[in-house]
Amino acid sequence: INDRFCRFLEEHCPVVTETYYPTIWCWEGRMQTLLRPFITSRPQVEYRNELIKTADGGQISMDWFDNNDSLYYPDASTRPTVLLLPGLTGTSKESYILHMIYQSETLGYRCVVFNNRGIAGEELLTPRTYCAANTEDLEAVIHHVHNLHPSAPFMAAGVSMGGMLLLNYLGKTGRDTPLMAAAIFSAGWNVFESVESLEKPLNWLLFNYYLTTCLQSSISRHRQMLEKLFDMDLVMKARTVREFDKQFTSVMFGYRTIDDYYEDASPCRKLKSVGIPVLCLNSVDDVFSPGHAIPVETAKQNANVALVLTSCGGHIGFLEGIWPRKCTYMDRVFKQFVQAVFEHGNKIFSM
Numbered sequence: 001i002n003d004r005f006c007r008f009l010e011e012h013c014p015v016v017t018e019t020y021y022p023t024i025w026c027w028e029g030r031m032q033t034l035l036r037p038f039i040t041s042r043p044q045v046e047y048r049n050e051l052i053k054t055a056d057g058g059q060i061s062m063d064w065f066d067n068n069d070s071l072y073y074p075d076a077s078t079r080p081t082v083l084l085l086p087g088l089t090g091t092s093k094e095s096y097i098l099h100m101i102y103q104s105e106t107l108g109y110r111c112v113v114f115n116n117r118g119i120a121g122e123e124l125l126t127p128r129t130y131c132a133a134n135t136e137d138l139e140a141v142i143h144h145v146h147n148l149h150p151s152a153p154f155m156a157a158g159v160s161m162g163g164m165l166l167l168n169y170l171g172k173t174g175r176d177t178p179l180m181a182a183a184i185f186s187a188g189w190n191v192f193e194s195v196e197s198l199e200k201p202l203n204w205l206l207f208n209y210y211l212t213t214c215l216q217s218s219i220s221r222h223r224q225m226l227e228k229l230f231d232m233d234l235v236m237k238a239r240t241v242r243e244f245d246k247q248f249t250s251v252m253f254g255y256r257t258i259d260d261y262y263e264d265a266s267p268c269r270k271l272k273s274v275g276i277p278v279l280c281l282n283s284v285d286d287v288f289s290p291g292h293a294i295p296v297e298t299a300k301q302n303a304n305v306a307l308v309l310t311s312c313g314g315h316i317g318f319l320e321g322i323w324p325r326k327c328t329y330m331d332r333v334f335k336q337f338v339q340a341v342f343e344h345g346n347k348i349f350s351m
Contacts, residue, residue: 004347005277008347009279011344012288012344015329016279016336018157020310020329023321029314029315029317032319033207033288033315033316034055035319040099043101045062049064058124058126059117060114061120061122064111064113065113067347072107076110077151079149080154081155082109082155082156082157083111083141083155084101084112084158085105085156086114087159087162087273087316088160088215090159092115092243096331099327103331104338107335107338108202108276110149112198114147118130118219125229127226127228129249129252133168143178153180157183158187158226159185159316160288161187164265167278167280168183170276171247171269172270180276183279185206185277186281189268189293190267190286190293192259195240198240198241198287204325209239212238213242246331267297268298276350279337281297282301282310283313284318289315291309295333316330322330
Protein backbone atom coordinates (compact mmCIF):
# COMPACT_ATOMS: atom_id res chain seq x y z
CA ILE A 1 0.00 0.00 0.00
CA ASN A 2 1.42 3.40 -0.90
CA ASP A 3 1.32 6.45 1.35
CA ARG A 4 -1.45 8.21 -0.54
CA PHE A 5 -3.83 5.22 -0.49
CA CYS A 6 -2.93 4.72 3.18
CA ARG A 7 -3.69 8.35 4.03
CA PHE A 8 -6.91 8.17 1.99
CA LEU A 9 -8.08 5.16 4.04
CA GLU A 10 -7.06 6.75 7.36
CA GLU A 11 -9.08 9.84 6.48
CA HIS A 12 -12.15 8.42 4.74
CA CYS A 13 -12.27 4.78 5.91
CA PRO A 14 -11.00 5.05 9.52
CA VAL A 15 -12.61 1.72 10.47
CA VAL A 16 -9.52 -0.01 9.01
CA THR A 17 -7.31 1.64 11.63
CA GLU A 18 -9.48 0.43 14.53
CA THR A 19 -8.67 -2.61 16.64
CA TYR A 20 -11.31 -5.23 15.87
CA TYR A 21 -12.73 -6.74 19.08
CA PRO A 22 -14.64 -9.97 18.38
CA THR A 23 -17.78 -10.96 20.27
CA ILE A 24 -16.34 -12.15 23.57
CA TRP A 25 -18.28 -15.43 23.74
CA CYS A 26 -17.62 -16.22 20.08
CA TRP A 27 -14.03 -15.23 19.32
CA GLU A 28 -12.73 -18.51 17.83
CA GLY A 29 -12.59 -18.45 14.02
CA ARG A 30 -14.56 -21.62 13.37
CA MET A 31 -17.29 -20.57 15.80
CA GLN A 32 -17.57 -17.17 14.10
CA THR A 33 -17.82 -18.85 10.70
CA LEU A 34 -20.48 -21.35 11.78
CA LEU A 35 -22.64 -19.00 13.83
CA ARG A 36 -22.73 -15.84 11.70
CA PRO A 37 -25.43 -17.06 9.25
CA PHE A 38 -27.68 -17.99 12.20
CA ILE A 39 -27.03 -14.96 14.42
CA THR A 40 -27.06 -12.03 12.03
CA SER A 41 -30.38 -10.54 10.92
CA ARG A 42 -31.69 -10.81 7.35
CA PRO A 43 -32.66 -7.34 6.06
CA GLN A 44 -35.66 -7.35 3.71
CA VAL A 45 -34.58 -6.70 0.11
CA GLU A 46 -36.86 -6.56 -2.93
CA TYR A 47 -34.95 -7.61 -6.05
CA ARG A 48 -35.64 -7.17 -9.73
CA ASN A 49 -34.28 -10.16 -11.63
CA GLU A 50 -32.62 -9.90 -15.03
CA LEU A 51 -31.40 -12.78 -17.19
CA ILE A 52 -28.68 -12.04 -19.74
CA LYS A 53 -27.49 -14.32 -22.52
CA THR A 54 -23.83 -15.33 -22.85
CA ALA A 55 -21.70 -15.87 -25.95
CA ASP A 56 -21.78 -19.67 -25.49
CA GLY A 57 -25.60 -19.79 -25.39
CA GLY A 58 -25.90 -19.86 -21.61
CA GLN A 59 -27.62 -17.37 -19.31
CA ILE A 60 -26.68 -15.43 -16.18
CA SER A 61 -29.12 -14.40 -13.45
CA MET A 62 -28.60 -10.92 -11.99
CA ASP A 63 -30.58 -9.50 -9.07
CA TRP A 64 -30.94 -5.71 -9.02
CA PHE A 65 -31.66 -3.50 -6.04
CA ASP A 66 -32.41 -0.30 -7.96
CA ASN A 67 -32.90 1.98 -4.93
CA ASN A 68 -35.27 4.20 -6.91
CA ASP A 69 -36.21 6.00 -3.68
CA SER A 70 -32.62 7.22 -3.29
CA LEU A 71 -32.72 10.73 -1.81
CA TYR A 72 -29.04 11.42 -2.48
CA TYR A 73 -29.02 10.17 -6.10
CA PRO A 74 -32.52 10.62 -7.57
CA ASP A 75 -31.14 10.45 -11.14
CA ALA A 76 -30.83 6.73 -11.96
CA SER A 77 -28.33 7.39 -14.77
CA THR A 78 -25.68 8.70 -12.34
CA ARG A 79 -26.61 6.67 -9.23
CA PRO A 80 -23.44 4.95 -7.92
CA THR A 81 -23.61 1.20 -8.48
CA VAL A 82 -22.06 -1.66 -6.51
CA LEU A 83 -21.71 -5.09 -8.12
CA LEU A 84 -21.81 -7.84 -5.46
CA LEU A 85 -20.25 -11.30 -5.88
CA PRO A 86 -21.33 -13.98 -3.36
CA GLY A 87 -19.30 -17.02 -2.27
CA LEU A 88 -18.95 -20.54 -3.68
CA THR A 89 -22.56 -21.72 -3.49
CA GLY A 90 -23.94 -18.33 -2.47
CA THR A 91 -26.69 -16.25 -4.10
CA SER A 92 -28.34 -12.87 -3.61
CA LYS A 93 -30.18 -14.37 -0.60
CA GLU A 94 -27.06 -14.72 1.61
CA SER A 95 -27.30 -12.64 4.78
CA TYR A 96 -23.91 -10.99 4.13
CA ILE A 97 -25.15 -9.83 0.69
CA LEU A 98 -28.42 -8.53 2.20
CA HIS A 99 -26.40 -6.55 4.76
CA MET A 100 -24.20 -5.00 2.05
CA ILE A 101 -27.35 -3.95 0.20
CA TYR A 102 -28.83 -2.51 3.40
CA GLN A 103 -25.64 -0.47 3.95
CA SER A 104 -25.69 0.69 0.30
CA GLU A 105 -29.38 1.63 0.49
CA THR A 106 -28.74 4.03 3.40
CA LEU A 107 -26.07 5.76 1.27
CA GLY A 108 -28.36 6.04 -1.76
CA TYR A 109 -26.53 3.54 -3.99
CA ARG A 110 -27.81 0.92 -6.42
CA CYS A 111 -26.65 -2.72 -6.12
CA VAL A 112 -26.64 -5.66 -8.49
CA VAL A 113 -25.82 -9.22 -7.47
CA PHE A 114 -24.03 -11.52 -9.92
CA ASN A 115 -25.36 -15.05 -9.30
CA ASN A 116 -23.08 -17.77 -10.65
CA ARG A 117 -24.61 -19.91 -13.38
CA GLY A 118 -27.22 -22.47 -12.44
CA ILE A 119 -27.33 -21.53 -8.77
CA ALA A 120 -30.13 -18.99 -8.36
CA GLY A 121 -33.06 -21.01 -9.69
CA GLU A 122 -32.53 -20.30 -13.39
CA GLU A 123 -32.10 -23.16 -15.88
CA LEU A 124 -28.72 -24.18 -17.26
CA LEU A 125 -28.97 -23.81 -21.04
CA THR A 126 -25.51 -25.31 -21.66
CA PRO A 127 -23.49 -27.87 -19.67
CA ARG A 128 -21.41 -25.19 -17.96
CA THR A 129 -21.50 -23.79 -14.43
CA TYR A 130 -18.68 -21.67 -12.93
CA CYS A 131 -15.27 -21.70 -11.28
CA ALA A 132 -12.94 -19.28 -9.48
CA ALA A 133 -10.50 -19.04 -12.40
CA ASN A 134 -12.79 -18.36 -15.36
CA THR A 135 -13.75 -14.67 -15.49
CA GLU A 136 -15.76 -14.66 -18.76
CA ASP A 137 -19.19 -14.45 -17.10
CA LEU A 138 -18.00 -11.75 -14.71
CA GLU A 139 -16.60 -9.74 -17.64
CA ALA A 140 -19.97 -10.06 -19.43
CA VAL A 141 -21.83 -8.82 -16.33
CA ILE A 142 -19.44 -5.89 -15.72
CA HIS A 143 -19.75 -4.70 -19.32
CA HIS A 144 -23.53 -5.19 -19.31
CA VAL A 145 -23.96 -3.08 -16.14
CA HIS A 146 -21.56 -0.42 -17.41
CA ASN A 147 -23.34 -0.22 -20.79
CA LEU A 148 -26.71 0.22 -19.04
CA HIS A 149 -25.41 3.05 -16.83
CA PRO A 150 -22.26 4.46 -18.47
CA SER A 151 -22.36 7.67 -16.38
CA ALA A 152 -22.83 5.94 -13.01
CA PRO A 153 -19.77 5.52 -10.77
CA PHE A 154 -19.20 1.75 -10.57
CA MET A 155 -17.35 -0.52 -8.15
CA ALA A 156 -17.50 -4.16 -7.01
CA ALA A 157 -17.30 -6.17 -3.81
CA GLY A 158 -16.60 -9.91 -3.68
CA VAL A 159 -16.93 -12.31 -0.76
CA SER A 160 -15.00 -15.59 -0.41
CA MET A 161 -14.97 -17.22 -3.89
CA GLY A 162 -16.63 -14.07 -5.26
CA GLY A 163 -13.60 -12.16 -4.01
CA MET A 164 -11.23 -14.66 -5.63
CA LEU A 165 -13.07 -14.36 -8.94
CA LEU A 166 -12.98 -10.56 -8.72
CA LEU A 167 -9.24 -10.55 -7.92
CA ASN A 168 -8.53 -12.93 -10.81
CA TYR A 169 -10.49 -10.61 -13.13
CA LEU A 170 -8.62 -7.51 -11.86
CA GLY A 171 -5.26 -9.27 -12.19
CA LYS A 172 -6.12 -10.05 -15.80
CA THR A 173 -7.49 -6.62 -16.78
CA GLY A 174 -5.17 -4.29 -14.84
CA ARG A 175 -6.47 -0.74 -15.40
CA ASP A 176 -8.61 -1.78 -18.37
CA THR A 177 -11.90 -2.09 -16.45
CA PRO A 178 -14.97 0.14 -15.94
CA LEU A 179 -14.66 -0.48 -12.17
CA MET A 180 -13.29 2.40 -10.09
CA ALA A 181 -12.27 0.22 -7.14
CA ALA A 182 -13.04 -3.08 -5.42
CA ALA A 183 -13.49 -4.53 -1.93
CA ILE A 184 -12.58 -8.15 -1.21
CA PHE A 185 -13.67 -10.06 1.90
CA SER A 186 -12.36 -13.43 3.14
CA ALA A 187 -10.87 -14.44 -0.22
CA GLY A 188 -8.92 -17.70 -0.41
CA TRP A 189 -5.52 -16.52 -1.65
CA ASN A 190 -3.86 -19.85 -2.34
CA VAL A 191 -6.26 -22.67 -3.22
CA PHE A 192 -3.70 -25.40 -2.46
CA GLU A 193 -3.39 -24.08 1.11
CA SER A 194 -7.16 -23.61 1.43
CA VAL A 195 -8.06 -27.18 0.46
CA GLU A 196 -5.28 -28.58 2.65
CA SER A 197 -6.60 -26.61 5.64
CA LEU A 198 -10.16 -27.78 4.93
CA GLU A 199 -9.00 -31.42 4.88
CA LYS A 200 -7.83 -31.34 8.51
CA PRO A 201 -10.21 -33.70 10.37
CA LEU A 202 -12.17 -31.10 12.38
CA ASN A 203 -12.40 -28.69 9.43
CA TRP A 204 -13.57 -31.53 7.16
CA LEU A 205 -16.27 -32.40 9.66
CA LEU A 206 -17.42 -28.81 10.23
CA PHE A 207 -17.06 -27.31 6.74
CA ASN A 208 -15.65 -29.44 3.93
CA TYR A 209 -18.25 -32.20 3.85
CA TYR A 210 -21.14 -29.73 4.10
CA LEU A 211 -19.68 -27.49 1.38
CA THR A 212 -19.22 -30.52 -0.88
CA THR A 213 -22.87 -31.53 -0.43
CA CYS A 214 -23.90 -27.92 -1.20
CA LEU A 215 -21.91 -28.06 -4.44
CA GLN A 216 -23.49 -31.40 -5.33
CA SER A 217 -27.04 -30.24 -4.60
CA SER A 218 -26.49 -27.06 -6.65
CA ILE A 219 -25.73 -29.16 -9.75
CA SER A 220 -28.03 -32.14 -9.10
CA ARG A 221 -31.12 -30.32 -10.42
CA HIS A 222 -29.24 -29.76 -13.70
CA ARG A 223 -28.33 -33.44 -13.92
CA GLN A 224 -29.94 -34.03 -17.32
CA MET A 225 -27.97 -31.20 -18.90
CA LEU A 226 -24.67 -32.09 -17.20
CA GLU A 227 -24.87 -35.86 -17.78
CA LYS A 228 -24.02 -35.21 -21.43
CA LEU A 229 -20.43 -34.43 -20.41
CA PHE A 230 -19.87 -35.78 -16.90
CA ASP A 231 -20.07 -39.02 -14.97
CA MET A 232 -22.55 -37.57 -12.48
CA ASP A 233 -22.58 -40.68 -10.28
CA LEU A 234 -18.85 -40.20 -9.72
CA VAL A 235 -19.30 -36.47 -9.05
CA MET A 236 -22.02 -37.24 -6.48
CA LYS A 237 -19.67 -39.62 -4.66
CA ALA A 238 -17.17 -36.84 -3.85
CA ARG A 239 -16.65 -36.34 -0.12
CA THR A 240 -14.34 -33.31 -0.26
CA VAL A 241 -14.19 -30.09 -2.28
CA ARG A 242 -10.92 -31.36 -3.81
CA GLU A 243 -12.61 -34.58 -5.04
CA PHE A 244 -15.51 -32.53 -6.46
CA ASP A 245 -13.12 -30.18 -8.25
CA LYS A 246 -11.13 -33.12 -9.59
CA GLN A 247 -14.17 -34.92 -11.04
CA PHE A 248 -16.19 -31.89 -12.09
CA THR A 249 -14.88 -28.30 -11.99
CA SER A 250 -11.38 -28.86 -13.40
CA VAL A 251 -12.77 -31.13 -16.15
CA MET A 252 -15.52 -28.67 -17.12
CA PHE A 253 -13.05 -25.84 -17.67
CA GLY A 254 -10.55 -27.92 -19.62
CA TYR A 255 -7.72 -28.22 -17.10
CA ARG A 256 -5.34 -31.13 -17.59
CA THR A 257 -5.03 -31.69 -13.84
CA ILE A 258 -6.64 -30.35 -10.69
CA ASP A 259 -3.30 -28.72 -9.81
CA ASP A 260 -3.44 -26.72 -13.05
CA TYR A 261 -6.90 -25.50 -12.06
CA TYR A 262 -5.87 -24.61 -8.50
CA GLU A 263 -2.80 -22.77 -9.80
CA ASP A 264 -5.00 -20.72 -12.14
CA ALA A 265 -7.67 -20.08 -9.49
CA SER A 266 -5.26 -18.74 -6.83
CA PRO A 267 -5.42 -14.90 -6.74
CA CYS A 268 -2.03 -14.62 -4.99
CA ARG A 269 -0.48 -15.20 -8.44
CA LYS A 270 -2.35 -12.22 -9.99
CA LEU A 271 -2.15 -9.64 -7.22
CA LYS A 272 0.89 -7.85 -8.66
CA SER A 273 -1.10 -6.98 -11.82
CA VAL A 274 -4.10 -5.35 -10.09
CA GLY A 275 -4.39 -1.81 -11.51
CA ILE A 276 -7.23 -0.17 -9.53
CA PRO A 277 -7.55 0.53 -5.77
CA VAL A 278 -8.50 -2.66 -3.92
CA LEU A 279 -9.17 -3.12 -0.22
CA CYS A 280 -8.89 -6.72 1.05
CA LEU A 281 -10.05 -7.88 4.50
CA ASN A 282 -8.94 -11.24 5.88
CA SER A 283 -8.80 -12.82 9.30
CA VAL A 284 -5.63 -14.74 10.12
CA ASP A 285 -7.72 -17.52 11.77
CA ASP A 286 -9.84 -18.21 8.65
CA VAL A 287 -9.69 -21.97 7.93
CA PHE A 288 -10.71 -21.29 4.31
CA SER A 289 -7.77 -18.93 3.81
CA PRO A 290 -5.02 -19.71 6.34
CA GLY A 291 -3.03 -16.75 7.65
CA HIS A 292 0.34 -18.08 6.48
CA ALA A 293 -0.93 -18.15 2.87
CA ILE A 294 -1.97 -14.47 2.73
CA PRO A 295 0.39 -12.72 0.24
CA VAL A 296 1.48 -9.87 2.51
CA GLU A 297 4.77 -9.18 0.69
CA THR A 298 3.15 -9.14 -2.77
CA ALA A 299 0.46 -6.76 -1.48
CA LYS A 300 3.14 -4.42 -0.12
CA GLN A 301 4.69 -4.19 -3.59
CA ASN A 302 1.47 -3.05 -5.31
CA ALA A 303 0.46 0.56 -4.53
CA ASN A 304 -3.15 -0.22 -5.49
CA VAL A 305 -3.63 -2.92 -2.86
CA ALA A 306 -4.52 -2.38 0.81
CA LEU A 307 -4.57 -5.54 2.92
CA VAL A 308 -6.39 -5.34 6.27
CA LEU A 309 -5.72 -8.30 8.57
CA THR A 310 -7.45 -9.14 11.85
CA SER A 311 -6.29 -11.81 14.29
CA CYS A 312 -9.86 -13.10 14.82
CA GLY A 313 -12.99 -13.09 12.69
CA GLY A 314 -13.01 -16.45 10.91
CA HIS A 315 -14.43 -16.77 7.38
CA ILE A 316 -17.01 -14.03 6.65
CA GLY A 317 -17.50 -13.81 10.44
CA PHE A 318 -16.18 -10.57 11.97
CA LEU A 319 -18.92 -10.60 14.63
CA GLU A 320 -18.66 -7.82 17.21
CA GLY A 321 -20.64 -6.64 20.23
CA ILE A 322 -22.31 -8.74 22.93
CA TRP A 323 -25.25 -9.80 20.73
CA PRO A 324 -24.02 -9.39 17.13
CA ARG A 325 -27.30 -9.42 15.21
CA LYS A 326 -27.00 -6.24 13.24
CA CYS A 327 -23.70 -5.08 11.87
CA THR A 328 -20.35 -6.89 11.62
CA TYR A 329 -16.91 -5.35 11.33
CA MET A 330 -16.91 -6.47 7.68
CA ASP A 331 -20.17 -4.55 7.07
CA ARG A 332 -18.61 -1.40 8.54
CA VAL A 333 -15.48 -1.76 6.38
CA PHE A 334 -17.70 -2.25 3.31
CA LYS A 335 -19.87 0.79 4.08
CA GLN A 336 -17.00 3.18 4.77
CA PHE A 337 -14.94 2.03 1.79
CA VAL A 338 -17.72 2.27 -0.82
CA GLN A 339 -18.69 5.69 0.54
CA ALA A 340 -15.04 6.79 0.47
CA VAL A 341 -14.66 5.66 -3.16
CA PHE A 342 -17.91 7.17 -4.43
CA GLU A 343 -17.67 10.44 -2.51
CA HIS A 344 -13.93 11.12 -2.27
CA GLY A 345 -12.55 8.79 -4.92
CA ASN A 346 -10.84 11.52 -6.94
CA LYS A 347 -8.24 11.66 -4.14
CA ILE A 348 -7.07 8.09 -4.79
CA PHE A 349 -7.49 8.20 -8.54
CA SER A 350 -4.86 10.88 -8.74
CA MET A 351 -2.43 8.43 -7.05
